[in-house]
Amino acid sequence: MLDLNATFDNQPSASDDAQTAPPATSHATPPNLAFVQRHNGSTPQDIDRMLEILGYDSIDSLIDAIVPAQIRLKQPLNLPQPLSEAQALQQLRAIAQKNQIFRSFIGTGYHDSITPPVIQRNILENPGWYTAYTPYQAEIAQGRLEALLNFQTMVMDLTGMEIANASLLDEGTAAAEAMSLSLGASKSKANAYFVDAGCHPQTLEVVKTRANPLDIEIIVGDWKTFDFSTPVFGALLQYPTTTGAVCDYRQFIETAHEQKAIVTVAADILSLALLTPPGEFGADIAVGSTQRFGIPLGYGGPHAAYFATKETYQRKIPGRIVGVSKDTSGKPALRLALQTREQHIRRDKATSNICTAQVLLAVMASMYAVYHGPAGIRHIAETVHQRTVMLAEGLKRLKFSLGETAVFDTLTVNVGSADTIVQRAAKNYINLRKLNDTQIGISLDETTTDADLMDLWQIFADSDELPFTLNEVRQLAATSDSNLAKSPLRRQTPYLTDAAFEQYHSETELLRYLHRLETKDLSLTTSMIPLGSCTMKLNATAEMIPITWPEFGKIHPFAPKSQTRGYQFMFQQLEAWLAEITGFAAISLQPNSGAQGEYTGLQVIRAYHHHRGDNQRNVCLIPESAHGTNPASAVMCGMKVVSVRCDKAGNIDVADLKKKAEKHAEKLAAIMVTYPSTHGVFEESIVEVCDIVHQYGGQVYLDGANFNAQVGLCRPGDYGADVCHLNLHKTFCIPHGGGGPGMGPIGVVQHLTPFLPGHSVVSPHSETHSEAIGAVSAAPWGSASILPISWTYIAMMGAQGLTEATKLAILNANYMARRLDAFYPVLYKGESGLVAHECILDFRPLRKSAGITVDDVAKRLMDYGFHAPTMSWPVAGTMMVEPTESESKAEIDRFCEAMVAIRSEIEALEWGEVDESNNLLKNAPHTAESLMSDNWDRPYSREKAAYPAPWTREHKYWVPVSRIDAAFGDRNLVCSCVGMEAYAEETEAEDFDDDFDADF
Known part of the structure; x- marks a missing residue:
């Protein structure tokens, strides 16, 4: 057992200054x-x-x-x-x-970045964004789904790929998932996978870990000399490499395809603003991190990885995809497409166990691109690259030799003693990457300034006096062989052309856009979210405040x-x-x-x-x-x-x-x-x-x-x-x-x-x-x-508080189960007739008695201002409800009253008092637009539709779209912003075809 008071060698000690953390037992709480x-x-x-x-x-x-x-x-x-x-x-x-914030030039896929304050305050620190749940109930998640669609569009544009998912956990995980996809999709019978030595070390290790239990042989080598004499089902390349080289992989990929191998390129997303995207030089899959799009280093995370590929593999992509569908009025609407909760459906046949995404971070990264736009992203990339070339030219003037000529933001510097340089940098509160005994890696980012370049040159020169000026080096950089302006891999195609990336470049406009999206979503700021197994409890403000402290946010994971x-x-x-x-x-x-x-x-x-x-x-x-x-x-x-x-x-x-x-x-x-x-x-x-x-x-x-x-x-x-x-x-x-x-x-x-x-x-x-x-x-x-x-x-909370919370969670669940059992039978109970912290309500009899499904109840709950509990899992046709300890009795009662009221609406169907297809439940949720329509053809009042309970008159959450046609979205998969316009045209054409068929 771990000692609760054990110490690390580097734990704050009694001899430290006044900032030393006091023992956690030092205060009693009034x-x-x-x-x-x-x-x-x-x-x-x-x-x-x-x-x-x-x-x-x-x-x-x-x-x-x-x-x-x-x-x-x-x-x-x-x-x-x-x-x-x-x-x-x-x-x-x-x-x-006690953390020390050094200027980090370590790189390896992690870079300091600037989080625009409007994004930090209005997304990262905003409970309207961070307390929302996974968008399984799409009608009440249109805001974050749109932000994720922006993310997918951003990734597809920058990588040149045909389809992208809504993010993965990190770049290493994304690369490992790419290997798994390649194994299942490749027509090669090989069981070996090639990974170039130029990949980031942590990515290589995660891939090896994933390969080990599947008996996949990992071949680590040099892409320039690998001749495919050993058959492989796939390959992983880094672009640029971990040491900074910008490589032309086209011939390698052609050869790999001849051998039926699937090629994945792990690409730095900022570099793709200047470099030919992987999709244009033949890659089958592109993966990477979007961390440098405004996400703090955070000692390693959380950061949103991306995964993009060809349409051929759209049903094999791990994680989630946001797709465009339509609601019952024909209005474009967003939802999770294809493999939503695939693991819960396919179980051991699933292609991946990943059932999550880094949504909050993907939203931030997408809004970073929205805020800066294509010109802003290009300017950031060009500035980073320009300073990298300037750094290279200055080091050459100091008589240091460098590695590869073509670079984006990372240099490999040959030195006599790497330890000496690293130690000298550390004295100046700078972290460099030691590649080996005689080589140093330096990676720049958007926070790098001209003053940083001066400091780096002085560290390598071991002198405050330099044999050149900043302007002299800037002039040399303009004509340097390292400048990508001369490279055949210079990007030629446009990106971020959708309107979303052109409209919100002022803080005022972005603020309004973020607020519009936020108001489309139902989060814990609106009402309880009683999802069984998901435990949507209080995320207290005091708990959230430290995550934006720079002492936690500005630390490189390999410091x-x-x-x-x-x-x-x-x-x-x-x-x-x-x-x-x-x-x-x-x-x-x-x-x-x-x-x-x-x-x-x-x-x-x-x-x-x-x-x-x-x-x-x-x-x-x-x-x-x-x-x-x-x-x-x-x-x-x-x-x-x-x-x-x-x-x-x-x-x-x-x-x-x-x-x-x-x-x-x-x-x-x-x-x-x-x-x-x-x-x-x-x-x-x-x-x-x-x-x-x-x-x-x-x-x-x-x-x-x-x-x-x-x-x-x-x-x-x-x-x-x-x-x-x-x-x-x-x-x-x-x-x-x-x-x-x-x-x-x-x-x-x-x-x-x-x-x-x-x-x-x-x-x-x-x-x-x-x-x-x-x-x-x-x-x-x-x-x-x-x-x-x-x-x-x-x-x-302490020991007593944590225990009280558990007891109250169990009490709340049993109170709710007791209140609802007469209306929706509780499917499973313990030997005492009680449940634990959640219960399963059975809706299956309602299909026979009233033609009502669990989906109908879920959509009607939206009119009452609630997110539905977990639906049809673990038992089809049921809801799993978990109120958590953070909800008051008043809020639990309000939810129960909504459920009881819906049961009375169902009872009217059972007695034949209302139309079986045109009723409050089948038409739910009701949007403001539908209620204001001149063509109200429903046999119930607008008032019953919009204000089914007293509290909805005091505060009404308006659902932005009506019920979404999920099947249509899967049949006509569109997962980018550009596709929404194409979708609108396609919908018009489809409507015309339907009318034609009806007439003839």
Whole structure:
């Protein structure tokens, strides 16, 4: 077990100055400042009333009836005393100030950037953007979907590709996904993959990690000399290379295609404003990061990666695609297209386990392009390139030789002693990249100034006196061989030509555009979002404030650890707290999504078995009720999925589990189990389930999606789990951001700790882990800059507050279940007739009695101002509802009243009182435009459509589009802004064709 008060070598010590972080236990919180009262939504009086309705005299007696006694904690969590908001921010500020902000010229795909203040304030710091959920209910997500469509258009334009997705986790993940796509799509029978040595080191490592369990041979070599004598199914190239070279890959790609190999180019997105895009010189896939489009370094993340390819592979693209469809009035409308929640549908047949995107960061990057426009982006790229060429010419005048001639923003400098130069730079608060003993890498970015160039020259000259002036070097740069103006790879084609990138270049116009988009979306600023399994709880302002502090935002992920003492201290505290909360021996913060946490946990289990010589153990037992990402993750780890049945109550069928475990005893690697169950119940058999799997040599992977029901009550490490991932964007308050960012760290028992993921550039471990699996994320600590959110949450809640939150989440769910059960039967309950922190409402009988589907209810809820709960999962035709502890009884009652009112509308259908096809539910949602139409042909009043409940008169959320035709969008896939105009024309033509067919 981690020591809660353990120290790192570089932890702030008592001898440090006054900025040293005080111990987390140093303050008691005055009752009037207790954050827990602000996080938890209901008052003591509300709690008493809910308990009275449920028939319990205390919340503890309710919990005793729900959570199995055998797994209950016997003593409170050992966490520091809670801090007030002011105290937590003060303490975290002291920790942050232990980070040193150096000017970074390290590069490797990470660059300092300038976040336009209008974007920082109105997107990154705006709860209207960061508290929205994944746009599965497209009608109430048109704002962020439009921003994501801008993102896709930006990527397609700059890469020259035909289709792009709505972002991935990071560049390394995107490259690994490209390898997987290539393996499945290539007509080559080869099982080897070529990666050029010029790729960024972290990308190479993530690709190797992904390849290992699939037995893919990774061939690292020089693209100029690789002759394809060894057949490969694909290749990965960097453009420009990690050392700065701008290479002409056309002949290599032609040869690769002759060998039926699929070629991926990892391209710097800013460079593509000046360089020929990958799509124009034959690449099949383009991947990369959009971090330098206004996203802070953040010690590695979160950043939005991009993935673009040819239309041929549109149904194989990982992640999400925003597509253009139309609503019932024929108006263009946006939605997630093709493979929405593919993992939950296809399970072990899915092409990827990635079910998220970095939406908030993709929105920021897209708005950076919108704000600057094509001319602004080109100017930024040209300025960066010009200063790079100037730096090169100055270094030549100082008698240093350089690497490749053609460069964009990165130089390789040959020196006598790299260490000497790096140390000299560090004394001037500058970080350079040491490539080897005699070579230095220098990467410039949009923040680089002429003064920075002077400082760099003086460092290399070891003198304040230079043998040239800035103007002399500027003149040399204009005619230099390094200038891309002379390159045959100079870009000739236009980009960012859509109107969105031409209209909003003043702050006033962009501000209004952002606000228009924001008002189209329903977020937690509007109403509760009661999504089962997604835990849409409060993202407190105090938790969010630190993420824009420069002490966290302006740190390169490969900066020396000696400069990141604040981050290291925060990591250790957070790891210790999470270990205490979960009962595990160690935590890895590297996985940067829940799906990646699943993948990492299974990789750790696989490595453990192989270390013991049990290479044959590859069977993963997965209950039928499991999250769809579970089987997809298992397959990605080279495992064979064997399904375990559930009984009529929705619990794991223990008899079937015993049978399957015994049958596969020699090959059993793991079981993946969600707890509380996916059906929203604390299964009494969980300890027995763990014991059975251990008996036959397997490990227990516990999916932590429902951990919000366990904090302070029970710990997976105590009742038998070996590894568990935690969704910090659920239980620990990192906001969903419209569909990302997320974090999915894992906890493991002692015998699995040596196998936690490492990193080849900066080790995340304080000691050597020789058995560590490779990096699963591009950065050592994943999306490090959002970890302060979870740190602040735990620090302000304390052990008692966290436990109270869990109890209240369970109380709220049971209160809601009791109120709605008579109208929509609760499908699964525990032995006590109660649920955990969520419940499943059954709508299937309504299809028979009234012709109403769960979709109809979801759309009608929009008229009441609510986001629908999770639909048709894990059981088709149902809704999974989770109110969370942050919602007040008043808000829960309001949602219940909406659901009851909708049930009365359905009842009118059951009695034949309204038209079965032209009614309030089938026509929902109702837009202002439809209500104002002169052609109102509906047999109910506009008032009933628009104002179905009293609160809608006080504050009305207006749905911007009516119900969207999903099938049309998939049949006519358009995923760029330019396509919207083409779509409008296509729709007119299609309408004409429909009329023609009707007449004849």
